Amino acid sequence: MAKTARRDTAVRDRADDVEHDELDAPRPRRPRAGAGGRWWVGVGRVLLWAFIIVVVFNGIWFPIRNGFSLPATGAEPEVNETLDFPEASAAAFALRFAESYLDTSDPEARLTSLAAFVPDGRASDLNLPADSLSGENLTVMDVDVRDEHNAVVAIRADVNDEAMSLEVPVYSDGSSLVLSGRPALLAAPSQAELPAAPSYDTDSQAAEQLEGVLTGFFEAYAEEAGHLDRYVEPGASVTPLPANSVEFSELSVMPVPSKSSTGDDDVRQVATTVVWGLPSAGDGEGEAGQLAQSYLVTVVNSGNEWYVRDIQGAPHSFGD
16 A cells, blocks of 8 residues: 555656646747748749739730731832932933924934934934924923833923923933933923912001111112111121112002011011113113012011011012
């Protein structure tokens, strides 16, 4: 009995020691979120999905966007409007050719002259009977450039005393010119119909002030060049007419616009008609004539006086 009691006592002591140790040991802690690298795993997943979304979106959107930006099927490519064709040389070449072509007074000399403009052996294709064609008052009207090698030059002429046009096809290889085919006679260009002059608000006070200023200016412009600076804007330059070429006779000032086309009301463009007296005949006994001319004069108001800035020919003077 005594041994049993001691054994039971020892067992209880060990149990108490174990229980005491368990009570004194620190309580285990719950691991924090993201501990052990889990936080970086989450970030990696987010970045991976973002990359996948971008790739998928671009794969769908780029073809659609490019489809919108591409020209429609069958659309013509843009053409460079500036073609490297020698227009001035072709115009002079065609004019010289037309002078020879329309002169049939001497057929043999004509063919010899035409040989300089056509391919070898083709001058005879342009042979004509003597005195069958004549041409006067030849003038180049237009150069229609077709491509960098070809153009058609239109020449206005009085052919057999009738107004016509002659179209001359010209070929250029970059350094030389040659006729590329037979020329063609066409009707003369029709005359344009002049429209009515545009209407605008007028400034009667400015017109009254400018009457005297422009009269003095045109007198000096033709006869007293030394006084011209009196009427010209400081800093501007107007070259007078040659001495003794005409004499000032009369000035007619058209209505003065109340506003400038540039928005600066101190600057106006005034249409005027000047009548010049012409010198008499060489013997001094002939009757002197008169010459009416239309000008567009740019004038500037300095605050208390008008000055002339520029003078040029007036467009649309028949439409007044």
